Amino acid sequence: NTVMSQSPTSMFISVGDRVTMNCKASQNVGTNVDWYQQKTGQSPKLLIYGASNRYTGVPDRFTGSGSGTDFTLTISNMQAEDLALYYCLQYDFNPRTFGGGTKLELK
Amino acid sequence: QVQLKESGPVLVQASETLSLTCTVSGFSLTNYGVIWVRQPPGKGLEWMGIMWRNGNTDYNSALKSRLSINRDTSKSQVFLKMNSLQTDDTAIYYCTRADYYDGYYHFAYWGQGTLVTVSS
Numbered sequence: 436n437t438v439m440s441q442s443p444t445s446m447f448i449s450v451g452d453r454v455t456m457n458c459k460a461s462q463n464v465g466t467n468v469d470w471y472q473q474k475t476g477q478s479p480k481l482l483i484y485g486a487s488n489r490y491t492g493v494p495d496r497f498t499g500s501g502s503g504t505d506f507t508l509t510i511s512n513m514q515a516e517d518l519a520l521y522y523c524l525q526y527d528f529n530p531r532t533f534g535g536g537t538k539l540e541l542k
Numbered sequence: 543q544v545q546l547k548e549s550g551p552v553l554v555q556a557s558e559t560l561s562l563t564c565t566v567s568g569f570s571l572t573n574y575g576v577i578w579v580r581q582p583p584g585k586g587l588e589w590m591g592i593m594w595r596n597g598n599t600d601y602n603s604a605l606k607s608r609l610s611i612n613r614d615t616s617k618s619q620v621f622l623k624m625n626s627l628q629t630d631d632t633a634i635y636y637c638t639r640a641d642y643y644d645g646y647y648h649f650a651y652w653g654q655g656t657l658v659t660v661s662s
Contacts, residue, residue: 436604469648471587478636478652479587485644522587526646530602533587 437461437525441534447542454510456537458523463503467527470499470508473536474519482521483508513539544568546576546637546653554627556662564620564637564653571595571613575640575647576620578611580633581655588633592640593620627660634658 438461448454458468466486471479481490483499486506496517498509510517518541523534550562564576571593578590591601593611601609605624613620620637634655640647 467646471649478655479649480652481648481650484646484648488644490643490648490650524587524649526648529600530604531589533589535586 436530437464437528437532439523439525439532439534441521441523441537443537444535445538445540447540448513449542450513450515452513454513454517454539456508456521458501458506458508458534460504460506460525462528464525464527466502467525468499468501468506469524469526470497471522471524471533472517472519473522479522515541544639544651546639546651548635548637548653548656550635550656550658552657553659553661556627556629556660558627559623559625560627560631560658560660562622562635562656562658564622566618566620566637566639569639571615571618571620576613577638577640577647577649578620578622579636579638579649581636582630582633583657590622595640629660629662632658632660 440459442457468486470483473479487499496511500507520536520538522536545567575594577592591611599611610623634657636655637653638649639651641650
């Protein structure tokens with residue numbers, strides 16, 4: 436299976452920070468990567484599909500980039516409501532596989 | 543509006559079979575696929591399998607020998623059955639809808655999830 440490795444596993448941030456998190460695929464997945472946000476006690480929410488396309492209604496402070504094996508999710512001007520776990524997912528190979536997540540916490 | 547809701551037992555004994563139902567509203571199962579995803583407490587997400595809109599299914603190879611997904615389109619329900627449960631099957635089980643963008647499906651709508659605990 437394609438392994439998706441996310442780093443860091445957690446980040447301590449402040450409101451207003453620019454946040455960058457990474458996802459590395461164990462093989463080339465093209466741009467077939469999603470990013471999901473999961474707040475405590477909630478279901479995941481789709482943020483980014485196709486590595487860089489914002490889903491409907493997602494604020495433009497969320498930006499996805501990358502291709503091949505290396506992907507990045509950036510949150511510019513971090514808001515308190517963005518505190519959550521973030522997961523990447525590859526859908527180039529079956530089975531679809533998620534990364535282990537990056538948790539954003541307040542400093 | 544689009545809704546998905548999982549239901550089933552909260553506690554299952556090890557070695558027994560888990561049966562879950564995903565009841566959907568706001569769309570037809572003949573127009574959209576439904577996927578099952580699970581999440582062990584405090585851990586990451588696992589794609590389990592999909593009921594395609596045409597009634598076909600695909601499963602995660604790691605679970606394929608134990609898992610079956612079926613549906614009743616007249617009741618707008620998708621069913622998950624998984625046998626030979628072990629304690630590491632304890633998880634929140636989600637159903638999600640397959641929404642197409644860029645030629646692939648994505649998980650745009652999710653149920654609230656249902657926590658299933660497997661007891662030894």
